[in-house]
Amino acid sequence: MSNISGASSGSSTTRRGRVVGVPTVCWCGAQIVGKISKSDPNPYRRYFRCAFAVSNKLMDDNHVFKWVDEALLNEVDRLSSEAKRLEQMVRESEIVFDGAEYEKMVFDKVLMKVEEEVFEKVESVVSESKRYMKKLMIVGIVVCMIVVGLENFI
Secondary structure: OOOOOOOOOOOOEEOOEEOOOOOOEOOOOOEEEEEEOOOOOOOOOEEEEEHHHHHOOOOOOOOOEEEHHHHHHHHHHHHHHHHHHHHHHHHHOOOOOOHHHHHHHHHHHHHHHHHHHHHHHHHHHHHHHHHHHHHHHHHHHHHHHHHHHHHHHO
């Protein structure tokens, strides 16, 4: 899938396997970078892409491509499932403590861990997006300055 193809749903399936959650490394070993779509069907929609594929401007290849919103939903679903699994394990454990207090304590710890993991993932995506937007703003300002300079010169 390519960022120019205009596909509105980004099933992040590659010939090397399905990517679930926020991708970190492509199957080829290249890092994953955050980009912003410039296509008409998905203007300004954020996505993850293999750095190798981006640098070589590959399209319709088998390198990692995943929409950020879908990746974050996958992460939330995965962490929710893990929290439910852990909660079930705690309930089924044979350790008998002070019933309700112990369950509440364990549930709170599991919930806190899940929330921290989700928060860390979201924070990393947001900070990467902020860095990218700053770069775009700097480029825009420089281009505007060049245009104004050329108008004054002519």
